[in-house]
Amino acid sequence: MSPTTDAASTEVEAAETEAATKNLVFVAAERLFALHGFQNVSVRDITAAAGVNLASVNYHFGSKDALLFDIFKRRTAELNRERAKMLHEANDRHDGNPPLREVLAALLTPPLRWLAPDHERRISLQFVIRARSEGTDEIRNVLKTDVSHLRRFSDALLRARPDLSPEDVYWRLHFTLGMLHNNRFAEFDRLNVLSEGQTSEADVVGLLERMLDFAEAGFNA
């Protein structure tokens, strides 16, 4: 082996190791935050679960807060990309004026898909939902000021229901988002206790239909 290839392969290995370590931290942190909440998980918990060194979080992400923000940004970007794609397809199918239900479906389907018991993003959705209400000041600021992805949907809803006042449309979108964000593990547990096991969130296709029925009727009220 020449020194050159040696150095090159070492660099590659280091880059792979770095990426691997960073990813291990990312995945472990997301999981722990989703299950136990941001404040209840320490950097030690994360690095222990990931099987990496305690200093990794600060080395790769800068701080615990920055790690949380990083996960939040990546997952919401993924989610909103899927939503935008579905809305775009609905637009294509209906000459830029998709009916109400299809707009709502584009908003709700991606997160509901993620909720499926065997979906690889199941835990990510719980993370995003928790981060929305328990997150850092930085996350709250982004939520409050960056509404661009939501505007696509409010515009589509306004077009789908030009007979409604904008005020009505905005409020009904707000209600629909409330329905969506209530889909936390803890809330499902509570509902299961109340219904004595008659409800099961495992059937996400059924749940999506239920939510669409409810929200569509609410918009048509």
Add this chain to the structure above:
Amino acid sequence: MSPTTDAASTEVEAAETEAATKNLVFVAAERLFALHGFQNVSVRDITAAAGVNLASVNYHFGSKDALLFDIFKRRTAELNRERAKMLHEANDRHDGNPPLREVLAALLTPPLRWLAPDHERRISLQFVIRARSEGTDEIRNVLKTDVSHLRRFSDALLRARPDLSPEDVYWRLHFTLGMLHNNRFAEFDRLNVLSEGQTSEADVVGLLERMLDFAEAGFNA
């Protein structure tokens, strides 16, 4: 002044002071928790805001967690008492079978009343909503296991809509609660940004009507 009256008045004063101090802590803690979240408020913040001694929290409530739990218990009890009263009155008006909208109104009206800008429980409602999702393990446990007050409502809904499957009723109640719990200051801010000021949560009577319209239509879907 005889020693007897002296001692008596001293006891009274001490009791009043104790009650006053305890109450100052309670009120200050509720406010700070509601505005900034449980984890972001220290015992020092609370006692400073209340103008009392640092040790007061532990002396009067045992611990920070116990203080939070105390506030949560008292406010949810108040809220559920108002709800139960409204449901009871609706039962009286309709021979034990109130229509759907009146059941929903009994569930939603008390918290919406509390939301009014000049209502003395405005901050308490924000506290309860936040405590639901950001609270301690003890609070989460109570939420999960103690569904007795909700059962009154699910039973009434089942009676109001015997044509629906129980599963449908439970899910739709879940959706309705999602709409309700989304009424946080931060969410209103977000909605105001999105709607460019076209929505105002100050008109709680209007908001209640909007929510009832949406939820009733959802149940009738």
Add this chain to the structure above:
DNA sequence: GTCTATATCGAGATAGAC
């Protein structure tokens, strides 16, 4: 880049004087 050891800080809780 990784890891250990440690600095530093802020928190909740409490002992003991008054």
Add this chain to the structure above:
DNA sequence: GTCTATCTCGATATAGAC
């Protein structure tokens, strides 16, 4: 009951060896 001073702990962040 109240207050001050303090204890103790657990956290994040980082310096410095390898």
